[in-house]
Amino acid sequence: MSMNEGVQGYRAWSIEQREQRLQRSGLEVALTPASRKKLLGISGLYNQQRALNEHEHIELEHANHTYKAGLTQRSHRQRYRILVYNLTVLEIVPLGAGPAMIAASSNPVSASLQNEGNSSLTLAPPIEQRGVTKLLQELAVRTLYSLGLDSGEVLLTDMGSRRYVVEAITPLLEQPSTTLPEPYRTAAQVLARKLALEQPGRPGLLMGMDPEFLLLRETSDRVVRASRFLPMAGVAGCDAGPPGTRGAFPVAELRPEPRGEPRALLAQLMSAVAAADRLITDRSLRWRAGGMPLRGWALGGHLHFSGVTLSGPLLRALDNYLALPMLLLEDARAGARRPRYGVLGDFRYQPHGGFEYRTLPSFLVSPVVAKGAVYLAHLIVSHYEELPLRPLDREELHAAYYSGDKPPLRAAFTPLLAQLRALSGYEQAARYIEPLFHYIAAERTWDESRDIRELWIQREPHTISPTHK
Template sequence: MESYDLIFDTTANSRDVSDQVVTPEQTLAPSIHLEGTPSTLAEPMRVLNDKKAVAKTSSREERNSCLKIHGIATAEKVGILKQYIVCVFQTNVLLTYRTRARKAWLAQGQNRIRNQITRVQLEDDSREVRRVRTLAVRALYALGLDYGLVRVAIQAGNRVSIIDVNPSPKLNDEMKSVFVDAVHEYISMLPRAAVNLKQVMLGADPEFMMRHSDGNLVMASKYFPKRGRVGCDAIWHGQDRAKKPLVELRPEPTTDPRELVIRLYQGLRTASHKVNEPNIEWLAGALPHHQFPLGGHIHFSGVSPNFKLLRALDHYLALPLVLVEDQRGIKRRPKYGFLGDYRLQFHGGFEYRTLPSWLISPTLCKGVLAAAQLIVARYPELTARDLHELSVQKAYYEGEKEVLRDRASRLWGELTLLPEYKTYQKFLDALSQYLFSGITWDESKDFRIYWKLPPYSRK
């Protein structure tokens, strides 16, 4: 697969970029390699649409196999009620078109299917359009691409699925303009992509659940309000929406991982005063109850999400955590905990949603938050591209620890070489020791004992 070389020049205008990334046939270059970038930028930052990912996408069978591993449905060009054409550059949806088939009656009495193509406004926030755009971005990410045209189908039952992903589409003038501008903006961003640790504001909303010693769920809504620093998650149990089983901690954000851990602990202390009962167990992890997967979402401000950043979090945080997860938690994926899961937030930042609840222990909590800030601040210097391999993706989703162990060790070793690692070395070294100890957490065990929360703190 041919890769187009693009000279790195932050002073270049959109026309200069267009001349280098749009082919004479008016298609988008399938792969772009940036020449002359600063030496501090690792190779993944210099490549848009890795050639191996492009080759994988060109095979329908290989593409669909990859999407299936990620839990993304695919569709053939039959049984489609409606089709969307979505132009995507990393986390940004640039353009959306909608096609609706209609019959055109001909003079001979036969009919022919024509497609009406209409532009969907960027401001359209309807549920269907949101689902389509979210799936298009997710599919592009799963395939290891940075940009492309994604065809999404609406089928019976309002099912949304992927028809096709094209990294080198034929461009109309509108498409050409938005893709060229997106590449130009990416180039302009590169010199300031890496930031100081203290520029990364951290927040979190990890979840846990409560279970009575007789095995019955204890509703969080019995003890906690919907809002507040300790509250209920929005998910409900059974038919009664007032019954909410998940507790969510919502500490005030900070640029200091140590301070965030203290605020999380204070939230746990507040919760323990309200639920100070030894016959009620507190459970964290990925899937301590088969109906309710738990998340350890981390919020970031001061940086903007892009695929390079999300892939760094997947490589250097999500993959190593597989080594210590309870085997029962694997079933959380891929519906939840899929690679690159993120959500934009009202405060202008985003939350990374792939991780399970890391409230299992203080060691895990401290290390995960410190590593997250380090990775987000310095991701342009990180080199990993392991997740371009289908076997590594499969190992993540199926929890194949032995397949990932050596890779995770190598990835963690790369983090230790960053000068900023020393800032939180105590937390990070403790997490490293835990990750590579061969131990796995037990999701059926009350995690309060590790935090020395009542009633265990009195023993």
């Protein structure tokens, strides 16, 4: 598996293009002189001296130079140098606060790497962490991924109030006849061993999901807390909502039992829907799904995978072959969730040893969409090595994704569609996936104002409701 498969595109982009790409992905960035001055308060002369000092490998805080004003402006800000390999943070090094590093013993990834020499076990994914460490990890990985990279270093500056600015990116490059430095070398060895254990078609793949929906009072279009009807745990439960709803658990969520085959997983989803229908006894409430069925209420359709090793190519295959066609189907209102939610490559490692793909909106908009999304996702993850096209790496299509400009994305999807149809196993899944492709060709979208309860509880087949322009 190639490392940093998008590095050629990264090199071709100007500093301004890299900055724009990161900003579209919801990140604060200070790569250009103008943005550095605006966000970090660094003057042009100071910026030049800083570049010279870094070229000479001199820490800025200890460098002898005459630009004291610039130093004073930023000396109180903590900076972090974050090392990432294959979308996993290996080390977080605080700069300007002494030589101490966030201890490897507190970083599950580093600890696993240190133990690798004494164990035949593969590298365990990091456990979800709260607070600053978790946020730094997410920002560093998103920074690299948004630039077509999966390994390298990211420099983040702490602006206070949990705001961090991307100040520099250094891709990790493989040099002929040289070995990678630590800790990258050990991480690469662990990854290679894990990938070597995977069988063609990934027969051990296990899928789960937790798509969300809202309960609305039809007369007022106000959200009714899901916690009034649904428990915290269970196949039909409640979850947290947007800022300002802390402790209320207003969002309804379905959590069917994971299964190895799409058909079995969808049967579990139907059981979860039936459980929700029994528990939500107020029949006057409307169920709404999609990306943002009500202003300010972003919903997700998260998919869980285990039995497969997360990698940059796998995540990019999901973005290009799954998230892209789903965007072509979505209601125009769903675009408002990006970039706070629904960014490309949004994932989290999970305690079950797999990962959660978080980019999609809630596909509960109809059984047809849900079935197509599940079958398509399973097919992609099973055969992602055979899906090499990356249209979303192109600058104009990356911008189109975040702005919701569908015509260029629809044109770009045509060659991907041909590759999907050529995959082994597509014929068996076609009856569930092809309806989505027919809707895309007809430029039809789902309607997020529709009550989905009637679609799921009735047994008659349903389609996407007519598009609204």
